[in-house]
Amino acid sequence: MSSEFSSATPIAATAAAAIASFLAGMDVLIVNVALPTIAADLGGDMAVQQWVVDGYTLLFAALLLLAGSLSDRFGAKRVFLIGAALFGAASLFCTFAWSMGALVFGRCALGVASALILPASMALINEANPNPRRRAWALALWGAGGASASAVGPLLGGLLTPIHWSFVFAINVPFCLLILSLAPRIAASPRRPIRFDWIGQTLALIGLSVLVAGIIEIGSIGLAAPATLVLLEVGVAALVLFVISQSRVAAPMMPLGLFRIRGMQVALQIGFIMIFNWYGMVFICTMFLQNELHMGAFAAGLVFVPSAFVTIAGNLLGGRIITAHGARFSITLGLSIMIVGFLFEFLTPAPIPVWVIAAGLSIVGFGAAITTPAAAGVVLRSVDPAQAGIASAMFNTFRQVGGAIGVAVFGVIATFLPSLTAALRSVFLASALLLAYVLVFELTRWRER
Structure with missing residues (x-):
């Protein structure tokens, strides 16, 4: 093996992991802006539209722990590449879906693929970057992929839906091919004999x-x-x-002993509540912008543009903050910024202007971008290296379970409240309160080692 190839291996593994993190995060939210158009073409009420989102997030969440075990047993690289190939195939299936039932099935297949690639991507970063400083930077890039996707997803959905809603799924295929093209430059992963x-x-x-x-x-x-x-x-x-x-x-598949580790307690709560808030907010925001303000898909997607750039910048800055001040400082700062963003939106008198939604999304996204890589780093530092795969899977399971429940809960709230404006304000208040709880827990019950 040449020295050039060897030196490129950590870069390739980190790049592939970041792209996979971007794909997994983008596919949760890219479909939101397209839902009204998809429903007009294929049919479906609010409940069916929720299943287009939650068919993905549910399988994603429910299989992450198994995928973490598979990553440990068969090697992170092998599981990661199988997941990338399945992601591309499922995306093509969704592209040509002929009914809402077929689309939900394809979304479930995408959820299975995401479950395979996400914990394996974190394990690849851990294997390729043994140096703590380099690992922190790699995790920041990985977090930038996932967090920026949460903002870029609705934007891309708004750009592609006017062409045809199927393009929100077809766009995944080139990313999957790029990941597979990096496979030769990713080092083989160790295997551990574990039972399922x-x-x-x-x-x-x-x-x-x-x-x-x-x-x-x-x-x-x-x-x-x-x-x-x-x-x-x-x-x-x-x-x-x-x-x-x-x-x-x-x-x-979920060792209960890991719940006794304070660092894991903090990271799991952060993962659950942050994504519960974010997915629920984006789901209701896109409905509000298109159904209540009567904005087109493209215009609604543009509302997420500022948060996309701010989120990317926040993740890149987050790596430096972790290196300079530690994970606890980064988490405290990020959660505080998110609370400010949600309260800013909640306290704005109705009717809520579009610029307030865009600004609030940007503030919340910036705080989340600082918090996510720090929380992921806490997971990896809190457990034995042999448990990195299952611990990463637990962290991402709590994130995706939070997202699935967030969409379900806030979708239900929207059906009972008199308007989507009221539903959106309830999302802002509930999100601020939940994050305040996590912040208090982190400050009073956890000390960084």
Whole structure:
């Protein structure tokens, strides 16, 4: 192996991981702006549109822990490349979807692919960058990919939807090909002989899917409907059984001992609440801009342009802040900025101007961009290197579960409140309060090692 090839390997692994992080984050939100157009073409009410989003996030969330175990057992590189290939194939399927049911199926396949690539991408960064300073910078790039995608996704959706809504899925294919082209320059990953927790995986998949289905059906058929109650009860029961099983099986997919680590407690709460807020906010924002303000898809996408640039800058700056001041300072700063952004939007009198939404998204995105790589770094530093894959999967599972539940919860709120303006204001207030809770927990109960 030449020295040039060897020196390029960490760069290739970091670049591939950052692109994958961008893809996984973008595909959650790029579809939001296109939903009204897709519904007009293929049909579907609010509940069906929620499933186009949550079909992706649910499978993404429910399979992340299994994917983390697969990454540890078969090697992060192999799992990562299989996920990238599946992502490209599923994107092509969605591009040519002929019905809403087919589109939801394709979105579920995309969720499976994202579950494979995301924990493996973090493991690749960990393997390729053993130096802590270099790893912090690589994680900042990885975080920049995911966080900027959250802002770029709606923008690209707005740009591509007027051409045809299918392009919001077709655009994934070149990115997948780029990842696969980097494969020869990524070093082989170690394999670890671990067992799979099939009982836990089955219970988690059933519990999360049925619970979110129940939440969505609250807005569709009502909380008191027998079908809604059955879904909620079965979902909760399955999740309770999942937690019980994790204390009894020989090889748990979610080792409960990791929850006793304060750094993991902070990171998991941050991951869940940040994405709960962000996905819910973007879902309601795009509905508000198009259905209440009657903006076109392109104009609605432009509202997210400032936050896209601010988020990218925040992630790149976040790596320097972590290196100079540590993860605790970065997390405190990022959460505080996000709270200010949500309160700024909430306290603005109705009707909420478009520029306020754009400014608030930018402030929140900047804070999230500083917080995300710091929280990811806390996960990797808090556990034994042998558990990096499963710990990364837990972190990303909590993020995606938060996103799926955020879309479901705020979608239900939108169906019961008198207007989307009221729904948006409720999102802003709830988000500020939840982040304030995490900030207090982080300041009072965790000290960086």
